[in-house]
Amino acid sequence: MGTRPAQAASQARLAGTTRGSPGEGMAMPPKAMTMPTPMPTEEAELAELARSFNLFDVPADYLDAPEPWMRLLREHDPMHDNADGTVLLTRYHDVRRVWRDRSASVDKTEMFRAKFGQGPLLHHHTTSMLFRDPPDHDRLRALVMPLFTPRSVARFSSFIEDLVARLLDEAAELGELDIVTDFARKVPVSLITRILGVPPEDGEMLRPLGLRVLFPLNPSVSREAIDAGNQAVVAFTEYMAERVRECRRRGIEGEPSSLVETLVAAEAAGDQVSEDEMLHICLLLFNGGHETTTNMLSLGTLALLEHPDQYALVAALSEDELPAAVDEILRYVTPLQLQGRRTTKELDLPTGPLAPGTEVVLCQASANRDDRAFSDPDRLDLRRVPENPQVAFGMGVHACVGNQLARLEGSIIFTRLAQRFPELEMAGRPVFNENVRFRGLQTLPVRVGRPRERPHGETIS
Numbered sequence: 001m002g003t004r005p006a007q008a009a010s011q012a013r014l015a016g017t018t019r020g021s022p023g024e025g026m027a028m029p030p031k032a033m034t035m036p037t038p039m040p041t042e043e044a045e046l047a048e049l050a051r052s053f054n055l056f057d058v059p060a061d062y063l064d065a066p067e068p069w070m071r072l073l074r075e076h077d078p079m080h081d082n083a084d085g086t087v088l089l090t091r092y093h094d095v096r097r098v099w100r101d102r103s104a105s106v107d108k109t110e111m112f113r114a115k116f117g118q119g120p121l122l123h124h125h126t127t128s129m130l131f132r133d134p135p136d137h138d139r140l141r142a143l144v145m146p147l148f149t150p151r152s153v154a155r156f157s158s159f160i161e162d163l164v165a166r167l168l169d170e171a172a173e174l175g176e177l178d179i180v181t182d183f184a185r186k187v188p189v190s191l192i193t194r195i196l197g198v199p200p201e202d203g204e205m206l207r208p209l210g211l212r213v214l215f216p217l218n219p220s221v222s223r224e225a226i227d228a229g230n231q232a233v234v235a236f237t238e239y240m241a242e243r244v245r246e247c248r249r250r251g252i253e254g255e256p257s258s259l260v261e262t263l264v265a266a267e268a269a270g271d272q273v274s275e276d277e278m279l280h281i282c283l284l285l286f287n288g289g290h291e292t293t294t295n296m297l298s299l300g301t302l303a304l305l306e307h308p309d310q311y312a313l314v315a316a317l318s319e320d321e322l323p324a325a326v327d328e329i330l331r332y333v334t335p336l337q338l339q340g341r342r343t344t345k346e347l348d349l350p351t352g353p354l355a356p357g358t359e360v361v362l363c364q365a366s367a368n369r370d371d372r373a374f375s376d377p378d379r380l381d382l383r384r385v386p387e388n389p390q391v392a393f394g395m396g397v398h399a400c401v402g403n404q405l406a407r408l409e410g411s412i413i414f415t416r417l418a419q420r421f422p423e424l425e426m427a428g429r430p431v432f433n434e435n436v437r438f439r440g441l442q443t444l445p446v447r448v449g450r451p452r453e454r455p456h457g458e459t460i461s
């Protein structure tokens with residue numbers, strides 16, 4: 001392996017500190033002052049392999065199974081220098097520490113300008129709350145939060161139940177189906193169009209636009225993907241601008257019942273929100289609402305099918321046990337795998353310090369499989385108790401707005417699927433998306449087997 005561009009930065013960052021020490025938080029004297037400790041050959045080879053990991057050109061087996069690579073990084077290079085000078089953190093307590101530190105910034109303006117160039121994509125990813133720091137972040141987040149309180153979210157329970165029951169009826173008719181296209185994509189898109197307040201039939205047109213906006217957030221993207229992202233931002237925001245205009249013309253009767261109404265009402269009440277911000281909130285919420293949830297549903301179904309005892313268990317869990325079970329599925333599959341932050345002051349992480357101005361990539365997928373936080377982390381255990389401090393929804397000021405909604409979708413869908421089709425089995429090879437940030441499946445063919453009777457009038461609140 002040749003010299004990597006990030007080495008100089010890494011040496012400056014690490015001056016006088018340790019890195020990759022196997023024991024968490026173990027402090028060692030400065031490298032320059034000690035004789036290197038000879039490592040057993042296997043250790044040295046593993047450390048070399050970990051250092052050679054390239055997030056911008058992942059190994060061939062990474063998309064199907066990233067976990068062994070993450071384990072390697074956690075144990076042998078937990079503050080990994082990426083080729084672009086960013087630092088990849090893979091240990092649970094390091095990831096949490098950065099997330100919880102209010103001084104860590106999400107502002108990626110300079111980085112994204114270099115990556116996307118000037119244009120609508122840059123504008124979206126620097127206008128939405130996801131990439132803005134307080135106080136602007138807090139102002140924008142406060143506008144949408146009323147739609148995502150536990151009480152607001154519970155109102156969608158019967159909508160999800162009905163939709164899922166209909167899709168399961170269709171699946172029973174078909175006998176064989178693709179979990180991804182026939183099921184996992186349909187529920188989140190229907191739900192998020194309803195939340196936005198746009199016609200449900202427009203969901204299929206909006207979904208690919210949303211994906212083109214998200215894809216360039218991957219570490220490595222082509223010029224074509226960036227161009228497609230730019231066009232998609234324009235198409236989506238023009239579409240939303242029309243819905244906002246319609247809503248203003250129509251007026252709002254009673255309490256706002258959708259995101260568009262909520263934003264138009266806030267604007268009318270003189271709250272600080274520009275029309276441009278409103279349109280980008282809609283795009284962010286649409287994207288937040290569909291792709292990660294779709295991936296949770298398809299990866300979660302795959303994980304359950306690979307653990308037949310857990311698939312049987314999910315059908316039999318009590319309502320009290322369900323939230324922990326869904327969190328365990330989220331921990332195990334972690335649909336959104338990477339996050340970014342920039343340090344603005346020195347951060348003293350358990351593995352070592354990070355200098356101010358370090359661009360950090362947090363790998364929550366790896367954090368969720370770290371045995372420093374979870375016993376037997378590669379085991380899917382729906383009864384993992386008493387606590388499951390999984391981090392699939394992030395934490396700190398940017399913790400997922402839609403986490404209650406995603407949990408509700410997961411509770412209903414996993415249980416109803418397993419109750420209705422106890423004999424569900426794979427009917428072909430699952431194919432993973434080529435996406436290291438938003439991990440998901442392109443296809444998961446299944447056979448439903450003999451269905452059980454559809455339960456009547458059951459709802460999960």
Ligand code: HEM
Pocket residue numbers: 106129130131141192284285288289290292293296334335336339340392393394395397398399400401402403405406
């Ligand atoms: C399984 C499904 C989901 C997963 C795994 C997930 C994951 C995440 C994560 C990790 C973050 C934190 C980002 C960061 O720290 O930089 C986040 C933020 C966010 N999520 Fe989700 N999400 C899911 C579903 C949803 C849903 C259903 C919605 C909305 C309908 C949503 C809307 C958002 C928004 C708006 C943010 C930005 C919050 C902020 O910047 O304050 N997410 N999500």
